[in-house]
Amino acid sequence: MDRFRLGFFVLLCVFMPKFHAQQSYSGNSILKCDEDDETGPSSALLYTCNGEKPSCQTFLIFKAYPPYDSISTISNLTSADPLELAHINNISLSTIFPANKEVFVPVNCSCSGQYYQANTSYIMPNMHLDYFSIANETYQGLSTCKSIEKENSDSSLQLGSVLQVPLRCACPTRNQTLNGTKYLMTYVVDWGDTIYDLSNRFNTSMESVGDANGIDLDEAIIFPFTTILIPLSTQPSISQTIIHSQRPPSSSPVTPIDVIRPKKRFNVWITIGVPLLAIFLLLLLVFLYHKKKTSEAAAKDERKKWELPNDVLVSIDQSLKLYDFNDIEAATENFSNKNKMGASVYRGVLEGELLAIKQMSKAVDKEVCLLQRINHFNLISLRGACEHSGVFYLVYEFMENGSLRKWLRNKSCQKFQTWHYRIQIALDVANGLHYLHNFTTPAYVHKDICSDNVLLDRDLRAKIANFSLARSAEREDSRKSSIWSSLGTKGYKAPEYVEYGLVTPEMDVYAFGVVLLELITGKEAVFMQDGKEILLSEAILTIMKGENAEAELDCLIDPNLKGYLWMELAHRLLKLSIDCLAEEPESRLSMAEVVSYLLRIQLDAQRSEEPFPLEWHQKHKVNKCEYVR
Numbered sequence: 001m002d003r004f005r006l007g008f009f010v011l012l013c014v015f016m017p018k019f020h021a022q023q024s025y026s027g028n029s030i031l032k033c034d035e036d037d038e039t040g041p042s043s044a045l046l047y048t049c050n051g052e053k054p055s056c057q058t059f060l061i062f063k064a065y066p067p068y069d070s071i072s073t074i075s076n077l078t079s080a081d082p083l084e085l086a087h088i089n090n091i092s093l094s095t096i097f098p099a100n101k102e103v104f105v106p107v108n109c110s111c112s113g114q115y116y117q118a119n120t121s122y123i124m125p126n127m128h129l130d131y132f133s134i135a136n137e138t139y140q141g142l143s144t145c146k147s148i149e150k151e152n153s154d155s156s157l158q159l160g161s162v163l164q165v166p167l168r169c170a171c172p173t174r175n176q177t178l179n180g181t182k183y184l185m186t187y188v189v190d191w192g193d194t195i196y197d198l199s200n201r202f203n204t205s206m207e208s209v210g211d212a213n214g215i216d217l218d219e220a221i222i223f224p225f226t227t228i229l230i231p232l233s234t235q236p237s238i239s240q241t242i243i244h245s246q247r248p249p250s251s252s253p254v255t256p257i258d259v260i261r262p263k264k265r266f267n268v269w270i271t272i273g274v275p276l277l278a279i280f281l282l283l284l285l286v287f288l289y290h291k292k293k294t295s296e297a298a299a300k301d302e303r304k305k306w307e308l309p310n311d312v313l314v315s316i317d318q319s320l321k322l323y324d325f326n327d328i329e330a331a332t333e334n335f336s337n338k339n340k341m342g343a344s345v346y347r348g349v350l351e352g353e354l355l356a357i358k359q360m361s362k363a364v365d366k367e368v369c370l371l372q373r374i375n376h377f378n379l380i381s382l383r384g385a386c387e388h389s390g391v392f393y394l395v396y397e398f399m400e401n402g403s404l405r406k407w408l409r410n411k412s413c414q415k416f417q418t419w420h421y422r423i424q425i426a427l428d429v430a431n432g433l434h435y436l437h438n439f440t441t442p443a444y445v446h447k448d449i450c451s452d453n454v455l456l457d458r459d460l461r462a463k464i465a466n467f468s469l470a471r472s473a474e475r476e477d478s479r480k481s482s483i484w485s486s487l488g489t490k491g492y493k494a495p496e497y498v499e500y501g502l503v504t505p506e507m508d509v510y511a512f513g514v515v516l517l518e519l520i521t522g523k524e525a526v527f528m529q530d531g532k533e534i535l536l537s538e539a540i541l542t543i544m545k546g547e548n549a550e551a552e553l554d555c556l557i558d559p560n561l562k563g564y565l566w567m568e569l570a571h572r573l574l575k576l577s578i579d580c581l582a583e584e585p586e587s588r589l590s591m592a593e594v595v596s597y598l599l600r601i602q603l604d605a606q607r608s609e610e611p612f613p614l615e616w617h618q619k620h621k622v623n624k625c626e627y628v629r
Contacts, residue, residue, distance in 0.1 A: 513580025
């Protein structure tokens with residue numbers, strides 16, 4: 001049925017008018033899997049890079065449906081920040097959306113080559129999906145089958161494979177910015193939508209919508225399942241969303257929606273449509289066959305270039321970018337000291353993007369396979385890999401502000417080390433662990449949560465890194481082993497792991513409690529006092545058992561933070577960390593409970609009388625600190 005619908009759409013796009021404008025409305029050509037851009041950028045793939053900036057924050061509209069009807073599932077599907085998604089939709093993290101409810105999805109839209117796109121990934125749940133159904137059913141037309149195909153090889157359509165999915169988005173042009181447009185929201189046209197209704201609902205003019213999409217309002221036709229850009233001068237409001245009625249059954253013919261004079265064109269379609277349909281269907285089948293053969297040949301040639309050995313390649317999805325060692329050498333300037341960020345981590349520019357390159361002597365197949373299966377804003381993103389002479393190189397997204405441990409000790413960053421940032425960092429780490437423990441199949445335990453393995457981006461948002469010790473929570477092993485004491489980072493190990501080698505999600509909760517103490521006190525997990533090595537967690541727990549606990553705890557709070565927030569909030573954070581450090585694993589909080597508590601603390605912190613509220617810091621965006629080596 002999808003192929004027939006696709007063929008029917010082909011004849012409709014022949015009659016779409018073409019205009020010179022900010023972006024070109026794709027019409028039904030967006031549904032053609034054989035569309036190419038060999039002669040130039042095509043709006044049937046993605047929107048072209050013609051904006052004033054190479055990247056921008058913008059919004060997509062997604063219609064909730066099971067299983068994608070919650071903050072966690074929609075954020076996982078689109079790689080959106082779950083906290084930002086909840087905030088813009090004015091709901092809690094636990095909210096379940098009704099079916100067909102519009103949801104604003106905040107994304108980072110970036111120029112990649114000649115197209116804008118918001119990047120996400122999708123794990124193939126079965127063998128019955130193709131690029132068309134993923135683009136137009138799973139993602140509701142927010143992507144296109146051809147753009148997904150270009151990002152992946154045919155072998156990606158296997159059970160468990162990770163597909164790279166580019167989502168349709170765009171940034172305002174200079175003229176649009178001058179006219180007050182701050183965002184171009186991507187909207188998927190539904191049955192009954194008109195430009196008139198959409199412009200009224202989103203408080204913009206029909207002329208600006210027409211101009212943004214290259215649509216002549218005198219002869220405007222927009223089609224269901226296609227996307228248009230809605231220019232917005234402010235962030236969208238939840239009051240502008242609606243719950244759509246059920247779509248017509250799939251047997252219903254697809255008709256254009258004419259916002260001005262729909263009936264006037266009906267006879268024209270009937271008169272010339274049927275003969276052209278047969279011709280285009282025949283040409284389409286021939287073209288698809290030819291493209292399939294060409295893609296198979298290209299994929300075969302590409303596989304010859306891969307350097308990773310066969311035993312590793314078997315466990316690594318071929319959608320992962322595999323770099324040539326010469327490119328890695330050139331990117332790091334032959335691993336020069338000026339590009340060195342840590343013991344074995346270098347910064348480097350690959351294909352115009354600043355990335356982090358980690359050198360590893362041990363096998364990386366388990367870590368790579370895990371990183372390809374997870375998809376969350378607060379977990380580090382793996383971009384590629386390389387092997388040379390038995391040494392592996394993993395390529396990650398670059399985190400401008402380095403590790404949390406070094407950031408906390410960077411004196412030049414202290415003006416930004418407010419309670420608001422530290423609470424947000426704690427919440428980011430908690431969200432990442434919550435996803436790892438509850439939304440991966442099987443559930444995973446990180447096993448090495450520490451401030452060195454929490455990295456901060458340019459906006460001081462935290463991501464968990466270093467999954468070399470991570471393992472499935474289902475493979476619990478409580479046998480005594482001599483190597484336990486050497487695994488994990490000192491000062492963060494849970495008692496049951498040190499004594500029995502017990503690996504459960506609760507050991508991550510314990511380590512998180514230590515990280516939270518570092519954020520509160522500014523001290524390291526292991527520090528020197530009177531010539532002795534002291535564990536921060538033990539010091540805090542000892543104080544809590546004393547008679548003068550409150551006064552002593554006040555003295556432990558980082559002096560950089562005093563005066564910024566009521567002490568009552570600091571005490572609540574300390575209590576939360578202590579609840580994570582309970583001796584018995586079953587007495588500790590779950591990460592879901594930790595996230596819930598931190599959200600309440602964050603809300604109270606934002607309501608407090610602080611000289612520099614969170615909104616001030618977000619507005620000024622001057623929070624990048626010099627990296628501390």
